[in-house]
Amino acid sequence: MSEVSEAAEGVAEALDAGDANSAEPKRTRRKRLFPNMSFEEALFLANSIQKHASGQEVRRLTLFEALKRLPDSGPTRKLITASGQYGLTSGTYNADVLSLTELGSTATDPAAPEHCKTKARIELADLSVSPFKAIFEKYAGGRLPQVAVMRDAAAEAGVSVEDIAECVETVLANARFVGLVRTIAGTEHLVTVDDALDQLPTPATEVDPLRGKIDPNQHDDAVIAAPKPKNSRGRSSAATSLDDTCFVISPIGDDDSQERRHADLVLGSLIEPALEDLGLHAVLADKISKPGLITGQALDHLTRAKIVIADLSFGNPNVYYELAFRQALRKPLVQITRASDRLPFDVGQFRTVVIDMTDNYTLVPALELQRQEISRQCRAALEDGEAAERPSPGSIQTSGTICQRIESTRRRSASSSKLWRDALRILAQGRSR
Numbered sequence: 001m002s003e004v005s006e007a008a009e010g011v012a013e014a015l016d017a018g019d020a021n022s023a024e025p026k027r028t029r030r031k032r033l034f035p036n037m038s039f040e041e042a043l044f045l046a047n048s049i050q051k052h053a054s055g056q057e058v059r060r061l062t063l064f065e066a067l068k069r070l071p072d073s074g075p076t077r078k079l080i081t082a083s084g085q086y087g088l089t090s091g092t093y094n095a096d097v098l099s100l101t102e103l104g105s106t107a108t109d110p111a112a113p114e115h116c117k118t119k120a121r122i123e124l125a126d127l128s129v130s131p132f133k134a135i136f137e138k139y140a141g142g143r144l145p146q147v148a149v150m151r152d153a154a155a156e157a158g159v160s161v162e163d164i165a166e167c168v169e170t171v172l173a174n175a176r177f178v179g180l181v182r183t184i185a186g187t188e189h190l191v192t193v194d195d196a197l198d199q200l201p202t203p204a205t206e207v208d209p210l211r212g213k214i215d216p217n218q219h220d221d222a223v224i225a226a227p228k229p230k231n232s233r234g235r236s237s238a239a240t241s242l243d244d245t246c247f248v249i250s251p252i253g254d255d256d257s258q259e260r261r262h263a264d265l266v267l268g269s270l271i272e273p274a275l276e277d278l279g280l281h282a283v284l285a286d287k288i289s290k291p292g293l294i295t296g297q298a299l300d301h302l303t304r305a306k307i308v309i310a311d312l313s314f315g316n317p318n319v320y321y322e323l324a325f326r327q328a329l330r331k332p333l334v335q336i337t338r339a340s341d342r343l344p345f346d347v348g349q350f351r352t353v354v355i356d357m358t359d360n361y362t363l364v365p366a367l368e369l370q371r372q373e374i375s376r377q378c379r380a381a382l383e384d385g386e387a388a389e390r391p392s393p394g395s396i397q398t399s400g401t402i403c404q405r406i407e408s409t410r411r412r413s414a415s416s417s418k419l420w421r422d423a424l425r426i427l428a429q430g431r432s433r
């Protein structure tokens with residue numbers, strides 16, 4: 001072999017070795033130690049098996065056809081996985097059949113004694129998942145600690161840094177749902193299982209995590225003073241990215257009106273604190289447009305904001321208009337409402353946080369829990385993206401049909417022609433992305 005050949009071979013070997021050393025290691029999926037949704041949301045699948053199959057084993061495709069859901073969509077896989085992690089059901093998202101576990105059957109059986117049903121739900125929601133159980137056993141029987149303290153406990157239980165906030169949010173949501181959180185002497189306590197069973201709560205309404213939540217019917221009108229919102233100043237959307245913006249659509253009302261006090265209270269006491277961990281700032285609709293008007297700038301925020309929170313309290317028509325616009329774009333959206341405000345059935349099926357604002361004594365002790373729930377729902381909506389609210393084919397109108405209906409309505413209306421054109425243009429752009 002010539003010196004030139006030997007040199008060339010040496011260079012080739014060196015390059016091969018360099019390629020081997022520089023090869024990127026395979027990315028590994030981070031292992032989660034807990035389900036990716038609350039127990040209340042996962043319970044939807046078990047309740048559906050009870051409803052459509054009388055609690056018996058059922059073919060997966062048959063069940064989701066009855067539910068009018070896509071059987072292989074991301075949200076469906078997420079639901080089946082979480083239900084299995086809680087121990088409610090058996091069968092993976094690839095399985096031919098799904099069935100209830102023994103505890104899952106008891107937790108959803110309408111004929112089961114309330115005591116047995118609640119005990120099964122507590123076992124599944126808070127004691128079947130290792131980090132949830134560790135947190136519960138550490139603080140059960142005393143006052144609910146600060147969120148930062150609970151996050152330390154989650155870290156001690158082995159939860160990764162990236163998942164700690166979501167873990168605590170889910171623990172609190174589960175404990176509240178199964179009746180382990182009670183207000184005692186004006187503060188929230190995490191009660192023991194025996195105490196919870198001694199004073200059984202009224203069962204909450206179930207949630208459909210693929211499209212949202214329907215919940216209580218209590219009367220509420222909170223009257224506590226609202227702190228001034230701090231991060232709600234509008235920004236010029238034409239020149240500014242809205243990737244860190246949560247656009248809040250809410251009934252506004254005149255100064256000193258009940259609607260205005262409500263909007264300031266919810267924004268300053270609940271929404272803004274809930275968004276801090278997500279790195280988002282809130283922009284209230286009235287900061288970029290006049291009250292009572294839906295401007296092109298508002299439509300732009302509805303289109304480009306990273307997430308939208310819609311406060312459906314008081315049944316304000318403008319809020320419902322903006323809500324429908326955002327839903328047509330299929331972008332991350334969370335609804336909130338007072339418990340006393342009945343939501344229309346179709347709207348109530350979407351992701352909703354229900355807030356009991358009966359009086360100061362009901363609202364104030366639960367503020368931190370409500371913040372955590374809003375944060376949890378926003379986090380889930382952002383993770384799910386478009387898929388979170390995507391129905392099965394034919395179950396609702398497409399945005400194209402909505403555009404046609406808007407155009408038809410516009411032709412019958414002589415006013416706000418520019419607004420209609422803006423709405424149609426933005427919807428068309430949203431469909432083409």
